[in-house]
Amino acid sequence: MTAHELMIITNHCLIKGGKPTEPPKQNIVRQLMAARTAPVQAKNFYIGVKFPNNTDENGRRMYPLFFIPPYNNGKNTRQY
Secondary structure, three states: OOOOHHHHHHHHHHHHHOOOOOOHHHHHHHHHHHOOOHHHHHHHHHOOOOOOOOOOOOEEEEEOOOOOOOOOOOOOOOOO
């Protein structure tokens, strides 16, 4: 399962009121942290969305610092 798929499934589970036990939580965190975007990739992303320094004209951060949802290899997302 890709980090993108894990993110979608986890989100759906939490929205529906699910509460994973400790081992699945640790696994989810480990996998998502391993999929974090590298600083160079993040910089390219910010340039692509026209926020080169990840800030708007008022100095506010526009995107998370440590995690950008993983790119899904150009595929459309599926409904789970």
